[in-house]
Amino acid sequence: MMEQQHQEEHYQQQMDEEEAEGEVEINVSYQTLDTLQEHGIAANDIQKLNDAGYHTVESIAHATVRKLSDVKGISEAKVMKLKDLVKTMVPMDFKTAADALEDRKSLVSLTTGSVELDKLLEGGIETGSLTEVFGEFRTGKTQFCHTLCVTCQMSITDGGAEGKAIYIDTEGTFRPKRLQEIAERFGMDPAVALDNVAYARAHNSEHQMELLKMAAAIMAQDRYALIVVDSATALYRTDFCGRGELSERQMQMGQFLRQLTRLAEEFGVAVFLTNQVVADPGAMSFAKDSTKPIGGNIMAHASTTRLRLRKGRGDNRLCTVFDSPTLPEADAQFAVGPKGICDATE
Numbered sequence: 001m002m003e004q005q006h007q008e009e010h011y012q013q014q015m016d017e018e019e020a021e022g023e024v025e026i027n028v029s030y031q032t033l034d035t036l037q038e039h040g041i042a043a044n045d046i047q048k049l050n051d052a053g054y055h056t057v058e059s060i061a062h063a064t065v066r067k068l069s070d071v072k073g074i075s076e077a078k079v080m081k082l083k084d085l086v087k088t089m090v091p092m093d094f095k096t097a098a099d100a101l102e103d104r105k106s107l108v109s110l111t112t113g114s115v116e117l118d119k120l121l122e123g124g125i126e127t128g129s130l131t132e133v134f135g136e137f138r139t140g141k142t143q144f145c146h147t148l149c150v151t152c153q154m155s156i157t158d159g160g161a162e163g164k165a166i167y168i169d170t171e172g173t174f175r176p177k178r179l180q181e182i183a184e185r186f187g188m189d190p191a192v193a194l195d196n197v198a199y200a201r202a203h204n205s206e207h208q209m210e211l212l213k214m215a216a217a218i219m220a221q222d223r224y225a226l227i228v229v230d231s232a233t234a235l236y237r238t239d240f241c242g243r244g245e246l247s248e249r250q251m252q253m254g255q256f257l258r259q260l261t262r263l264a265e266e267f268g269v270a271v272f273l274t275n276q277v278v279a280d281p282g283a284m285s286f287a288k289d290s291t292k293p294i295g296g297n298i299m300a301h302a303s304t305t306r307l308r309l310r311k312g313r314g315d316n317r318l319c320t321v322f323d324s325p326t327l328p329e330a331d332a333q334f335a336v337g338p339k340g341i342c343d344a345t346e
Contacts, residue, residue, distance in 0.1 A: 029268040031057040031089065032220055039085055048073045053213040055220035058266045061090040110226065110270055111159030112334070113147045113182075113341040117319055118159070120332035121305075124151075127161060127225065127270040130261060130302060132232075134275035134293040135309030140317045140336040141274040142173045144309075145228045147340035148272055149197050150182040152225040158186075163225025163269070164196040166215050170208060170234045174199055178340070185339040205235045205252060212259045219267045227263060232256070232273040233295050250298050257302035275299065316344045 033046045035057060052071040054060055060068070060082055068079045109123035118124050125131050125148060133141055149167060154160025167174055176194055183193035198218060202208040208229075215227060233253065240249035264271045277291040293299065293306070300306070306323040315335045321327045333344035 030220070030266055033057065033060075035089075036082075036085065041082070041085070045074060045078065050217070053216060055216050056266055057086050057089050059216070059262070061086040061092060062262060062266070107268070108156055108161045109159070110148055110161055111151045111154070112144070113151060114332075114334040114343050116332040116343060117334045117341065120319065120321065120327070120330055122327060124159060125270050125272060126305065128264055128268050129304035130257070130264060130271045130273060131305045131307065132273045132275055132293075132299065132303035133307045133309060134277055134322075136277055136291065136311070139309035139311055140334070140341065141309060142230055143178075143336045143340055145230045145272060145274065146175070146178045147182055148226055148270075149179060149228060150186060150188065150193055150340070152270070153188065153193060153196050154186060161225035161270070163223045164198065165226040165228065166218070166224060167197055167199045167228045167230070168202055168208065168211050168215075169199065170202045170229070170231055172201065173230065174201070181338060182340040202235060205239045205256075208235055209252075209256055209259070212256070212263065216263060216266075219263070219269070224267060224269055227260065227269055227271045228273075229260070229271070230274045231276055233275050233299065237276065237294060250296065253295060254298045254302070257298065261302060273303065312344075314345065 033049060033055060036046055037043060048071055049060070054063065054068075054071075065076075065079055065083065068074060068082065069076055074082075107126060107128050109118075109121070110125045110127065111118055112121065112124055133144055135141060145167065149165040151159060152161050152163055152165050155162055176199075179194055179197060180190040183190040198215075200211050200214070202211055218224070236249050236253050236256075240246070240252075260271050260273070263269065275293045275295060278294050280290050280292040293308075300323065303323070304325065305321070305327065308320045308322045310318045310320070312318050312333060315337060316333055317336055318331055318333055320331050321329050335342050335344045
């Protein structure tokens, strides 16, 4: 009996150690710019880079020479020196598919709050990539965002990522009270859950882009697991009108989505975007769903996984995998309740 207890304690200790190791691994997915000081880069140059929105060694490695040359006070000679230095610190050459598979094993998925939905998504919302969800009003897009803001804080064993969340709201639909209710459902302290969500209201498309710079700054200081943009396209839709401004709108939206992709890869966070739909005049009038997501090809190519939400009976909703590099096209039912996304009701 004593031996069995000892074995159990030893197993528990091993599990704790493994969890602790996993936690450390998650925390060091990027290097802050302060590490450049050890390699002879002046502190005031690092401050200039921080002010320009570069907060990690990876962000310098991934930026073009032209973009870095635009930073005030950083000469071209300094840019070339920086580039040579970060090349030795950030792996950017070829690797085998086996190594890529090993790297992907460290990515975690965030539970959606619905068992069927998690099954459809093979675990939940993937970190390190962009997931776009689109549908008409009242299909559960914003409730999805609120639920993920809480589940991302849970332990990895419970389907979370042990990190904080950033919420960029463009439509004024963020409700902290809903977060409290969802936190109570998952047995979390509502006050702590709310403290772990950084919220900002974007007022125009330029401000929306500016908020991503601020997001990069706060993510470099703490462990974050999720960025929510609800909705990614609403402000672009109203700031740019008519065909004359369409190319400018798509270009600005492309820049915004590129920046989001960079943050997802740099910090290993899940980026969750909501998108609006528009009536498709080219679709058959008798088709089940004659709407299409806005944003065109720019939006379609930027999103790794695209999910379509539709209304079902009562509180039930239907989620369809619209586009994904790994998931098969399939459906799952879920429900929207007072405590966020949950399993479908009969």
